[in-house]
Amino acid sequence: MNEPRSSGTASLHSLSAADTQAFAERLARDLIPGSVLALHGPLGAGKTCFVQGLAAGLKVTQPVSSPTYTLVNEYEGRLPLYHIDLYRLQSADQALDMGLDEYVDGAGVTAIEWPERADGVLPERTTHIFLAHGKQANERLIRIG
Ligand SMILES: Nc1ncnc2c1ncn2[C@@H]1O[C@H](COP(=O)(O)OP(=O)(O)OP(=O)(O)O)[C@@H](O)[C@H]1O
Numbered sequence: 626m627n628e629p630r631s632s633g634t635a636s637l638h639s640l641s642a643a644d645t646q647a648f649a650e651r652l653a654r655d656l657i658p659g660s661v662l663a664l665h666g667p668l669g670a671g672k673t674c675f676v677q678g679l680a681a682g683l684k685v686t687q688p689v690s691s692p693t694y695t696l697v698n699e700y701e702g703r704l705p706l707y708h709i710d711l712y713r714l715q716s717a718d719q720a721l722d723m724g725l726d727e728y729v730d731g732a733g734v735t736a737i738e739w740p741e742r743a744d745g746v747l748p749e750r751t752t753h754i755f756l757a758h759g760k761q762a763n764e765r766l767i768r769i770g
């Protein structure tokens with residue numbers, strides 16, 4: 626695992642789902658009430674995998690599955706975890722309809738897949754995380770900020 630750090634940004638060259646989860650698990654230590662993470666990246670990039678790592682770091686004991694159909698799954702941990710997937714959203718208005726504002730303003734950590742669907746709705750303090758496929762099947766490039 627390769628994890629260079631400089632001036633508040635971090636990146637990871639992940640070689641497995643376990644790498645990605647371990648990176649997210651460490652990041653979870655720094656999360657505070659109201660933290661918002663926007664997870665950018667194409668289908669299969671590892672966004673849900675990343676949230677599974679966050680959940681482990683937040684001491685969530687329930688299994689974390691993709692909220693593609695339910696839009697949001699809520700978990701209890703050191704902080705509440707709101708896992709939101711906006712893939713099926715048609716417009717930013719629908720993000721407000723499903724209560725995105727309330728989650729983001731709540732006391733938990735909000736992790737959002739397909740955040741581009743809610744352009745203009747996410748707060749300034751949102752941490753943007755970018756996941757991309759690498760050359761090898763299990764290779765991913767992950768960048769924060
Ligand atoms: N280095 C890696 N990091 C993360 N996932 C990996 C890695 N290598 C292989 N995988 C696999 O890639 C898949 C990633 O799926 P995941 O559901 O996390 O993607 P996603 O970005 O949430 O996709 P979607 O947009 O469909 O929700 C999993 O099957 C995982 O095991």
Ligand SMILES: [Mg+2]
Pocket residue numbers: 672673674691710738
């Ligand atoms: Mg997903």
